[in-house]
Amino acid sequence: MVSLLARTLQTIGKVSLATTIGIGLLAGDVLAQQTAPSPGSAKAVFGAVTLPTAGPSHSIGFYAKGCLAGAVALPADGPTWQAMRLSRNRRWGRPEMIGLLERLARDAAKNDGWPGLLVGDISQPRGGPMFNGHASHQIGLDADVWLTPMPRHKLSAADREALPFTSMLAKDKFLTINDKVWTPAHARLLMRAASYPEVERIFINPAIKKKMCDSWTGDRSNLGKLRPEYGHDSHFHIRLRCPPGSEGCTGQAPVAAGDGCDKTLAWWLGPEPWAKPKPSTKPPVKPREVMVSDLPKACGAVLAAPAAASARAATSAAKPADAAAETEAMPVSGNTPPGNIPQQ
Numbered sequence: 001m002v003s004l005l006a007r008t009l010q011t012i013g014k015v016s017l018a019t020t021i022g023i024g025l026l027a028g029d030v031l032a033q034q035t036a037p038s039p040g041s042a043k044a045v046f047g048a049v050t051l052p053t054a055g056p057s058h059s060i061g062f063y064a065k066g067c068l069a070g071a072v073a074l075p076a077d078g079p080t081w082q083a084m085r086l087s088r089n090r091r092w093g094r095p096e097m098i099g100l101l102e103r104l105a106r107d108a109a110k111n112d113g114w115p116g117l118l119v120g121d122i123s124q125p126r127g128g129p130m131f132n133g134h135a136s137h138q139i140g141l142d143a144d145v146w147l148t149p150m151p152r153h154k155l156s157a158a159d160r161e162a163l164p165f166t167s168m169l170a171k172d173k174f175l176t177i178n179d180k181v182w183t184p185a186h187a188r189l190l191m192r193a194a195s196y197p198e199v200e201r202i203f204i205n206p207a208i209k210k211k212m213c214d215s216w217t218g219d220r221s222n223l224g225k226l227r228p229e230y231g232h233d234s235h236f237h238i239r240l241r242c243p244p245g246s247e248g249c250t251g252q253a254p255v256a257a258g259d260g261c262d263k264t265l266a267w268w269l270g271p272e273p274w275a276k277p278k279p280s281t282k283p284p285v286k287p288r289e290v291m292v293s294d295l296p297k298a299c300g301a302v303l304a305a306p307a308a309a310s311a312r313a314a315t316s317a318a319k320p321a322d323a324a325a326e327t328e329a330m331p332v333s334g335n336t337p338p339g340n341i342p343q344q
Contacts, residue, residue: 037131041289046128050089051307052314053126057094059139059242059249060127060298065290066250067299068127068140072098073315080105080116082150084160090130093122094140096198096243098316101143104193104238112188116150118163119143120235126302129290139249141240145193147186148234165234168208175207175269187216193238194222201255203229203237206268213261223259228268248298 037043046067057070071092076083081101083091093101101119108114122143124130129138136142148166155163168186170178190212194202204212206228216223229237242249256264267273292300308314 038289040291042292042295043129043131043290045292045303046124046126047131049124049126049303051125051311052092053302053305054308055305057140059094059141059246060302061139061248061296062250063136063139063142063239063252065294066127066139066296067302068092068094068123068138069302069305070094071123071125071127071140071314073311074098074101074119074122075316077154078102078105080109080150081119082116082155082160083119084146084155084163085120086157086160088121090121090124090137091119092125092127092140092314093143094240094243095316097122097141097143097238097240100196100198100238100240101145102316104145104196108189108192112192113185114149114189114192115152118146118148118150120146128295128299136239141242141249143238144235145238146235149185167233169205169233175205175210177207177211182211187212190226190236191216191218191222193236194225198240198243199225200239200241200252201225201227202239203227203232205230205233206265208233208236209260209265210269213259213265220259223261224255224257226260227255228260228265230268230273248296 037047052071052073053069055070057068057072059068060066072095074081074083074091074093076086076091101117101122105117109116120143121130121134121137123137123140127138127140134142146165147168148163166181168177168182170176190202190204190208193199202225204226209226209228212223212226239252242251292303
């Protein structure tokens, strides 16, 4: 473990933190800290590891406090998907998550008029906290999918870093869908993703949730999986339940019964999330950085475990990975309020 920390610090010293850390939040994970991680912190240690562990896949801990063993990478290119922001090295996940993304890409292209997925962050090679952009995505069971359809041509590495995000919200109206960019195919894609039994929930902007509540005329049995969360206006966040037999994986409480188009949605669209917090007489306490010792004990062993032979060897068999590595964070967007937001 000591030698790993030494190698980590050496790696960090070689990387420009201004480039690696980025300057913004990933839309939706509004509570993620954005300051440069201290050497030796969990963010610094996990963020510097470039390869997954060899061996079987295990999700350890909770979505926002854990790590990942035996990760598999989504190929950078597939018949109906392209991975984005490759320099971030965050296209790793459990085999179940990688398989789900590939299946969604195929099904949406075949049945829903969606030409292909642009896939954002999944997890780091060994999961854990990230330098920037997310509070979750730590155990290989979270993935971001852009609401921008895949173009017909193969994007270059430079394009994948620079392509801007397309918000579904109107710029001049509060939490209102821009009908010039939103299409019925967007709705079909979301409901296709929600239809898979292994999907626990999907985070979307409250305005998108309202649009779905007001306009979706098909089967509404999975509509409750679409959970309102600020920031998710240019992408949606898929979360899988812990796979059967996943000892050590801590799941989230199931979503409430119903379609979620009730007063719980009205709260997100009202003034309460935007209310200024009541002044406190106590001085603010600076949050302590998460250390490896704060994570489940098994995460120390994950860091010390032997690495897979190469990124190519650990990439999903659907198509070999390209040579590109996977930094930059999504900017804050989607009318994100200043206060704390409940976990959906």
